Amino acid sequence: MTTTDDLKHILENPLVLLAAMYIATALSAVKQIVAARRDGIEVPTCVQYFSKYWPETLTAVLGNALAFATLIATDTLNLASALGIGYATNSLADLLRSGGRSATMAGKPE
Secondary structure: OOOHHHHHHHHOOHHHHHHHHHHHHHHHHHHHHHHHHHOOOOOOOHHHHHHHOHHHHHHHHHHHHHHHHHHHHOOOOOHHHHHHHHHHHHHHHHOOOOOOHHHHHOOOOO
16 A cells, blocks of 8 residues: 555656646546637547647647756756646747637637
């Protein structure tokens, strides 16, 4: 059985926190897809979402890596910062270019 101390030890591992950042980024993407579909907008599948709009995907991946390095360097890496920055990175990456992924999610023609 896992104790509270074991859980704290696991969540102090930087690789676990890096994985949490990328999971939060993916969850942000899924949330955008679900919200767009709920609004009746035709959107790509999750795989197409990441592959068709690769500049935004690459920006999110690199943004997470840069943020992770910054959090390590400033000694502010924790679960809250990893999840928050990971979630926000996907939204920030969508601002990269007009007519890209954000336009599709808003139902605008590419």
